[in-house]
Amino acid sequence: MNRSQMMTALKAQNEWDICIVGGGATGLGIAIDAASRGYATLLIEQYDFAKGTSSRSTKLVHGGVRYLQQGNVKLVMEALKERGLLRKNAPHLVKNQSFLLPNYKWWEGPFYGLGLKIYDWMAGKLGLGASVILSREEALQHAPTLNPEGLKGGVLYHDGQFDDARLAINMAQTAAEQKGVLINYMKVTGLIKTDGKVTGIKAVDQLDGSAHSIQAKIVINATGIFTDVLRKEDDAGKPPVLSLSQGTHLVVDKSFLPGDTAIMIPETSDGRVLFAVPWHQQLIIGTTDIPVESPTAEPVPEADEIKFILEHIGQYLAKNPTMEDIKSVFSGLRPLVRGNASSTAALSRDHYIEVAESGLISITGGKWTTYRKMAEDAVNIAIRQEKIPDRPCVTEGLPIHGAMTVESYSAPGYYYGSDLLKIKQLESLDPALAEKIHPRLPYTKACIVWAAREEMCMTVDDALARRTRALLLDAAAAIEAAPIVAGLLAHEYGYPNDWEKEQVTSFVKLATNYLPNKMIAKTN
Numbered sequence: 001m002n003r004s005q006m007m008t009a010l011k012a013q014n015e016w017d018i019c020i021v022g023g024g025a026t027g028l029g030i031a032i033d034a035a036s037r038g039y040a041t042l043l044i045e046q047y048d049f050a051k052g053t054s055s056r057s058t059k060l061v062h063g064g065v066r067y068l069q070q071g072n073v074k075l076v077m078e079a080l081k082e083r084g085l086l087r088k089n090a091p092h093l094v095k096n097q098s099f100l101l102p103n104y105k106w107w108e109g110p111f112y113g114l115g116l117k118i119y120d121w122m123a124g125k126l127g128l129g130a131s132v133i134l135s136r137e138e139a140l141q142h143a144p145t146l147n148p149e150g151l152k153g154g155v156l157y158h159d160g161q162f163d164d165a166r167l168a169i170n171m172a173q174t175a176a177e178q179k180g181v182l183i184n185y186m187k188v189t190g191l192i193k194t195d196g197k198v199t200g201i202k203a204v205d206q207l208d209g210s211a212h213s214i215q216a217k218i219v220i221n222a223t224g225i226f227t228d229v230l231r232k233e234d235d236a237g238k239p240p241v242l243s244l245s246q247g248t249h250l251v252v253d254k255s256f257l258p259g260d261t262a263i264m265i266p267e268t269s270d271g272r273v274l275f276a277v278p279w280h281q282q283l284i285i286g287t288t289d290i291p292v293e294s295p296t297a298e299p300v301p302e303a304d305e306i307k308f309i310l311e312h313i314g315q316y317l318a319k320n321p322t323m324e325d326i327k328s329v330f331s332g333l334r335p336l337v338r339g340n341a342s343s344t345a346a347l348s349r350d351h352y353i354e355v356a357e358s359g360l361i362s363i364t365g366g367k368w369t370t371y372r373k374m375a376e377d378a379v380n381i382a383i384r385q386e387k388i389p390d391r392p393c394v395t396e397g398l399p400i401h402g403a404m405t406v407e408s409y410s411a412p413g414y415y416y417g418s419d420l421l422k423i424k425q426l427e428s429l430d431p432a433l434a435e436k437i438h439p440r441l442p443y444t445k446a447c448i449v450w451a452a453r454e455e456m457c458m459t460v461d462d463a464l465a466r467r468t469r470a471l472l473l474d475a476a477a478a479i480e481a482a483p484i485v486a487g488l489l490a491h492e493y494g495y496p497n498d499w500e501k502e503q504v505t506s507f508v509k510l511a512t513n514y515l516p517n518k519m520i521a522k523t524n
Contacts, residue, residue, distance in 0.1 A: 001176045003456050007205075009181045010212070016042045017388045018379070019201060019216035021188050021230060023047075024054035025164075025368050026351075027222035028171040028182075029375035035180030036398060037379065037391040042214065043180065044203055046187035047297055048462045050168035053224050054368065055466050056299075056332025058249065058287055059279050061086055061094050061160030061369050065264070066273050068119055075350055077122055079369045083160050084126020086369065090167060090400040092417030095409045096128045097161035097277065099262045100143050102316060103152045109133055112266065116157045129158035142261040145318050161262070161277060164368060165466040166415050169455050173401035184456055186212075191219070191234055191360070198234065198358045207458065217387040220378060221362040225295035225333045234360045241352060242364060243336045244295060248305040249286030250516075251328040251472060252321045257283050268312050276313060280442070281410070282327065282473055285313050292333055299331040300513045326516045328475040337365040353381055361385075372396075412442055423450050438481040443468040448485050452492040460486050460507040475514035482507045 018034045020027045023045025035041040045051070063080035064072075087094045101116075103109045116131035132155070139154035140146060172182050185206040192200035192213065200215040221230045228240040257263065257276050265274040272289045288305040306329060314320035337352045351366030351374045363378045376393045383390050402417030413420045426446040427434035433446035451457035451467035463485050465471040470478040486500040486507075 001173050001182070001454060001456050003183065003458065006176075006181050006183050006456075010042065010183060010214070013040060013042070013181070015200075015215040015217065016040050017216070018042070018218045018220060018382060019044070019214060020220045020222055021201065022222035022224060022226075023049040023168075023172070023182065023184060024052055024222070024224045025050070025168060025171075025371040026224065026363055026366065026374055026378075027220075028168055028175060029371040030220060030222055030363075030378050031175035031180045031182060032171060032178060032398070033372075033375040033379045033393060033395050034382075035175050035178035036394050039379075039388055039391075041175070041178075041180040042216065043175065043182045044186040044188065044201075044214075045182075045184045046206065048184045048458070048466060049172050049182070049456070050165045050466055051297060053332045053334060054168050055165035056247075056249075056330055057164045057368055058247075058275055059161055059164060059277060059284060060097075060275070061162050063119060063123065063159070063369070064367075065116070065119060065157075065159075065266070068115060068122075072350075073122075075370075076119070078373060079367070080119075080123040081126060082370045082373055083128075084123065085372065085396055086162075087126075087128070087160055089398060090162075090170065090403055092402050092404050092406050093167045093170065093400070093415055094160050094162045095406075097159055097262055098129070098142070098260065099157050099159055099264045100134070100139060100146075101155045101157065101264050101266060102139060102143070102146055103154050104150045106152060109153050109155065112155045116155055119157065127158070128160065131155060131157035143257060143259065143263055145255075145257055146263070147316050147318050156261075160369075161279070162368075163280070163415050163469065165469065167400070169467065170401040170417070172456070173454075174398070177401060182456075185458060188230065188233075191230075191358075193358065196358060198356075198360045218382045218385060219360055220382065221360060222364075222378070224364065225335045227335060227362055227364040229295070230360075231354075231356070231362055234356055234358050238356075241338055241354070241362075243338050244292040245334045245336055246290050246292045246299055246302075246305075246331050247287035247334060248301040248309065248329065248331045249284050250306065250309050250321070250326050251279075251330075251474075252283050252285065252325045253327070254278055254281055254283045256317055256319060256321050256325070263316065265312070265316060268308075274309070274312055276317075280469060280473055285309055285321070295333060298510060298513065299333050301329045301331045301516075305331070306516055323516055328472050328514045329516045330472055330514055335364050351377070353378060355381060355385070359385060413447075419450070419454070423447060426450060437468075437484050438470070438474075438477045440474050440477040441468070441470050441481060443470060445484070445488055448488045449492060452489055457489070460489065460503040461510060463489065464507065464511075471511055471514055475511050478514075479508055479511050482511075
């Protein structure tokens with residue numbers, strides 16, 4: 001997957017069957033679906049693939065225990081099916097994760113135990129394992145660092161866990177392998193209309209400033225948190241469909257919850273579920289749910305959110321994490337479809353598709369787990385516009401790039417799947433590339449070279465936030481690694497020293513917001 005080749009392909013095509021605006025989970029899913037059906041498919045993204053919400057999740061592929069509690073059976077059934085399909089289609093990235101729901105009240109065991117048995121039943125043949133009610137002693141065996149005071153027992157159940165940004169990059173590669181054209185750092189500047197109907201887009205290349213007029217039979221707005229921006233570009237009088245919610249996560253050392261079992265707290269004071277999930281040999285804790293007025297590419301965690309998470313998880317762990325223990329803190333904005341709920345925590349995670357009078361198709365809402373079904377629905381609705389031929393969806397059994405069975409999800413680089421062997425070959429050919437980019441990070445220089453050559457990695461931020469997950473695992477280490485990464489990218493692309501310096505400066509400024517102590521100091 002090479003950007004210059006993609007730009008050449010863009011210029012060679014006079015008209016596209018489907019042009020997708022937005023390179024997050026939803027847009028990438030649509031690109032795979034459309035390209036695999038044989039449509040001439042173009043996707044453009046104003047930043048990097050999965051730069052926004054899609055790289056800032058809780059890293060779960062799940063049916064949604066809380067949605068079952070809310071009575072949204074349809075969403076849970078759909079998500080459980082998609083969870084099973086994703087586990088089959090991307091086994092190098094989606095793993096079976098056991099969760100412990102600790103019980104501190106006598107009624108919680110039978111109540112949640114029954115609910116999770118229903119959850120198991122709904123998953124059917126695509127289930128990941130049966131839930132089990134545990135005694136106090138058994139619960140502590142699974143999670144020895146749980147707060148033992150008042151612990152009655154627990155319920156163990158299974159869900160999926162994954163690396164969101166790595167899946168997004170592999171999805172982009174999958175779409176490219178299906179003859180789709182995907183371009184990051186390409187910003188829409190306007191819609192092209194003929195007799196009131198959308199017939200294309202105007203866009204500007206963010207890297208070289210070149211302008212492009214792109215003709216397309218169907219334009220799909222899959223811009224996530226920016227959905228209303230493009231809807232208003234189409235029709236200035238349209239009311240917004242989104243309510244934005246910010247979710248923040250903390251990353252701490254895995255010693256706070258050693259072993260392979262995650263914990264799930266079913267309800268916090270703000271009505272959200274709280275998770276503590278092992279991830280890449282660290283521990284992710286989250287999330288929060290606060291309303292946000294307007295979308296931004298780099299949401300900044302609020303001090304109150306960090307304190308909220310620390311206080312709540314501290315009630316359930318024998319050793320309480322403190323501000324000094326946080327290695328990284330990151331926030332993502334959720335595009336929730338507007339409703340009558342009193343809080344964003346209660347708004348629907350169902351997806352929403354709109355066909356405007358102009359023909360512009362907008363899809364928003366939903367969640368990572370159901371991206372494939374969302375994509376199928378969007379393309380089916382595009383077919384109904386009778387501008388492209390009717391062809392069946394083939395993605396239920398389509399493997400994602402890199403798909404292979406993984407023997408150990410703790411092995412270095414397992415998340416590269418079948419590409420790992422090629423990265424190892426780079427290291428064999430040039431032993432210097434086997435060196436780590438930082439002692440506290442698991443990534444070698446070969447990972448960065450591979451990202452530049454095969455994964456359309458254009459900036460230091462792309463490399464350290466999404467091609468690797470360095471920024472989320474250890475923000476301080478990522479900052480220290482930035483000059484090495486900039487040098488490797490500059491060498492690959494033939495960029496001058498000034499580019500390296502600008503990239504490092506830009507990344508350090510961005511990454512400072514992932515350092516909790518620096519961020520807290522700025523807000524006080």
